[in-house]
Amino acid sequence: MLNFTEETISVAGGNLQVYKGGSGDPLLVLHGAGGNAGPRRYAQALAEQFTVYLPSHPGYGKSDRPGWVESMQDLACFYTWFQEQEGLENVRAIGFSMGGWLAAEMLSMTGHAFSKVMLVGAAGIKPNDGEITDIFIISPAQVRDLVYHDPSQVPEWDELLGTDPTPEQVQQAEGDREMAIRLTWRPYMHNPRLPAKLGRVSVPTHILWGENDNLVPVECAGLYQQAIAGSQVTVIPNCGHSPQIEKPDDFVQAALAFL
């Protein structure tokens, strides 16, 4: 078990909470709309090869929200600012769900954000056939039920979801949900102009999806692949929206092979 430290970095007029651990080349990990669950098992495994940076997005966790961060494009601007300041440009990155959308927005803005990038169950592109599940109109418990294809195969279930949340955790989750709704309300969880803008991307991109994703339809993997020239897709069978949590070993294997 590698130790992660929790740091506070002042960026763009606000404090950013960052978990950092491991050694080796930097790897930036961007969490999804549900918030930063901290360095879970998958992050520990990746930290054996890389120095993992796992920030809480502005407005999430203990991170401040600079008042100008109102949209996903603002958030992407914030992170390119963070990268420049911290010397973390041209690094490897993984974006989960809404964090995958964030990584894609960054890719569409600059050619030197990432050296290699993995998009996992990424929001950001409107599916043709299905719909991205509206996570705001249902309860957090209903969202949780949709995230996992088979809860019994989630190795960290007890640690992550086994106990009732404390009042502080409830408040935190509420705050995280408010930040998500601020960023992604309309158009919901996608940017109609994103696929066209991804035409500029030339860095190696790996698109990874759980076959049974109930939140962002797996067809979006193909749409990302069409938008990003030379990208490759892996679909993990019997797995829901968060392969890194539901099948961490399969996820880490795929991640290390690519990164």
Add this chain to the structure above:
Amino acid sequence: MDVFYFTEMPYAEFPESEAEKFPSMRLTFPNTYFDPKTASGLMNRYLDEYQYAEEMGFDGLMINEHHNTPSCMDVEVNITGGILARITNRAKILMLGNMLPTSDNPVRLAEEIALLDVISGGRIISGFVRGIGIESWANNTNPIHNRERFEECHDLVVKTWTTPGPFRWEGNHYHYRAVNPWMLPVQKPHPPVWVPGTGSPETVEWTARHRYTYAAFLTPLEVAKNLFARYREYAAADGWEPGPEKFAFMICAHVNDTDEKAQESGKAFLWRMNYPLRGPREYWSPPGYTSRAGAAAVAARRPTPLHEMTYRELQDRYHLVVGSPETVIRKLRHIRDELGVGSLLLEAQGGQLSHSDTMRSIELFGKEVIPALKD
């Protein structure tokens, strides 16, 4: 004391238990249950009842607006307000109100209200509301911006009414090159503004700061008292003392010839207290819609939700006043004296209350109840 007549113009013409099949009777309850021909009859009936309410002596007519719900067919107060402006000639027309946060065009809104004031000869009371959470969904307006859009939309509407055009507006949510509508209100500096509330401390403070009338909606008397007391504190801190005209209270009220008859016919109001008030928390209060302080206040406002109260409890707690003229006079006087309000907003048609029971109730209010509340 001004007494207003109000109905939400409900559509109760289907088995209410159908609502059990869906998360709520609002927002996602399928509109396949809607029959336009039935609605046509109902809407015209409700407008006739408003006309009769004026004729019988109500001081004002109140209308409101909701979306995606059979509990309220009025989807645009500026349309029904326009009809009332033309088919009545004396009563105040209280629109409570226009939903500011979901409006994408405050200048158009200012024009519409001004037009109503012109047609009605200056009888418009312009209510401004945040809209319940469901309206954020129905209009797809980000709930996180609800309060800031409310405030900016208000500022722009009032400026449009009071500042000679043309002027430019470059705000956070609204942007205009040439605000200069030809149509302006009759009432100067502008029509009175009222704001409803059910508990949000921010709303009370904002309303007091602007010296507008605050209307407590279906709250327990104790809660209304506390909200009004907070208003008075803010006003005192600001160096002025609000009169009764700054306070209004909305409840359901039904009168019939005797207590027995009224208790029977008044049961029709249970429809509006039941399924239309149920639904998932996310429908009523999407993330970001309510501040943490507001959420705490709303949680405290009613010990029991209205839809969990019996007919008796609704009456005991003054959410619904039912009885003979004598009983209703006694109860409404009690509310008036307890709260010190200048206006009572009576939802006198509610739920499944029939046309004949509504007309009889309006008649008794006009002939017996309202005169007795004026002393």
